[in-house]
Amino acid sequence: MSKSAAAPKVGLVSLGCPKALVDSERIVTQLKAEGYEISPDYAGADVVVVNTCGFLDSARAESLEAIGEALNENGKVIVTGCLGATPDLILEQYPSVLAVTGPHRYEQVMTAVHEVVPPRHDPFVDLVPAAGVKLTPRHYAYLKISEGCNHRCSFCIIPHLRGDLVSRPVDEVLREAEALVNGGVRELLVISQDTSAYGVDLRHKGAEWRGRERRAHMTDLAEGLGELGAWVRLHYVYPYPHVDDVIPLMAEGKVLPYLDIPFQHASPRVLKAMRRPGNQEKVLNRLSAWRRDVPEIAIRSTFIVGFPGETDEDFEELLAFLGEARLDRVGCFRYEAVEGAPANDLPDAVPEAVKEERWHRFMAVQQEISMAKLDEKIGRRMTVIVDEIDDEDGAICRSYADAPEIDGNVLIEEPARRLRPGEIVEVEIAEAGEYDLWGRMV
Numbered sequence: 001m002s003k004s005a006a007a008p009k010v011g012l013v014s015l016g017c018p019k020a021l022v023d024s025e026r027i028v029t030q031l032k033a034e035g036y037e038i039s040p041d042y043a044g045a046d047v048v049v050v051n052t053c054g055f056l057d058s059a060r061a062e063s064l065e066a067i068g069e070a071l072n073e074n075g076k077v078i079v080t081g082c083l084g085a086t087p088d089l090i091l092e093q094y095p096s097v098l099a100v101t102g103p104h105r106y107e108q109v110m111t112a113v114h115e116v117v118p119p120r121h122d123p124f125v126d127l128v129p130a131a132g133v134k135l136t137p138r139h140y141a142y143l144k145i146s147e148g149c150n151h152r153c154s155f156c157i158i159p160h161l162r163g164d165l166v167s168r169p170v171d172e173v174l175r176e177a178e179a180l181v182n183g184g185v186r187e188l189l190v191i192s193q194d195t196s197a198y199g200v201d202l203r204h205k206g207a208e209w210r211g212r213e214r215r216a217h218m219t220d221l222a223e224g225l226g227e228l229g230a231w232v233r234l235h236y237v238y239p240y241p242h243v244d245d246v247i248p249l250m251a252e253g254k255v256l257p258y259l260d261i262p263f264q265h266a267s268p269r270v271l272k273a274m275r276r277p278g279n280q281e282k283v284l285n286r287l288s289a290w291r292r293d294v295p296e297i298a299i300r301s302t303f304i305v306g307f308p309g310e311t312d313e314d315f316e317e318l319l320a321f322l323g324e325a326r327l328d329r330v331g332c333f334r335y336e337a338v339e340g341a342p343a344n345d346l347p348d349a350v351p352e353a354v355k356e357e358r359w360h361r362f363m364a365v366q367q368e369i370s371m372a373k374l375d376e377k378i379g380r381r382m383t384v385i386v387d388e389i390d391d392e393d394g395a396i397c398r399s400y401a402d403a404p405e406i407d408g409n410v411l412i413e414e415p416a417r418r419l420r421p422g423e424i425v426e427v428e429i430a431e432a433g434e435y436d437l438w439g440r441m442v
């Protein structure tokens, strides 16, 4: 198993104080989440980011020297950090620097990196939605906890590209999350190929963080993250039995009552051909147990229609499952062959027209469910995080039930005061649409 050779690589030179280090960590986190690799040397990097310090004259001199060295060794350099607050000083000496941004402007650093070496967005292998790659706002951050995957789903090439599961040590992840929260992040989005398998490769080896031993295990990780006071959202969770252990953390308000579980299908025959575990009855029992303990829990999932060999009966079974499971947010893909995936050799490909028709029927069934579930929220109070302010001062927000870019929004058309991105406010839901809600500040 080899890693993808084509992943773009970024070098990072970090100088300065602990605050600058937080920025560097944040930049590394986002780069990794978007599929970039961090190059240990100048020669292997497609671009080099120099995070500078400008506090003392000696630090300024050191920073300028580092910029010069990066330019000599690599040629493509982006400068950020405290010295970046005086771009003229840098550009006078080094006019070929590609971009200069000030301290804590890592989103601008990401934009500059994207311009030099765009992220290789591939919907089949990426964990971060394409739109999220454009500009990750300051108030939320993707926290990647592992790389690779031990499953061998027949439609997927991740294990081939990225290899088996390799988890990051638990203290490293928790420290990174802590640094992100200290740097202003209010929502952590935990991502991996299989979050529930976190730490299996490490035999759940423990490490100390904040004076206590924590295992490299989803439950301990969720518990630790829950201590940071930020929103914690778990993506790509498989319904293994130990997932039940994070439900009490949701009931206590430590982790958002949101689970993103890619079911992909419901027919045992199709799941078997996909080489995925799955037992509809067990899944439905699980869902009702979770809802019993945390009634507001929002479940998101994704499905594939038109997988090779999917019959009308299989598809009807999937629709019946949707009707019973009543999931909150659902994405549906028409099956597409991915180069190198074992599923390409399966017989009985489903004709495109049939895929299309199934996709429309699937979406119609789910849309009704989603709308009914959103309607139930009218009159309720919800806590929302502000993502953006629109031209008319209206606020585009999200509740616990909405992950950025992939789920809906809660819109406040006329906020009682001017809101800022990243603020968390209370609203009462007044209206519901197909995907979004409208609320009034309370």
Ligand code: SF4
Pocket: 149, 150, 151, 152, 153, 156, 157, 158, 159, 193, 194
């Ligand atoms: S769980 Fe399956 S679909 Fe997900 S990355 Fe692993 S092999 Fe691919």
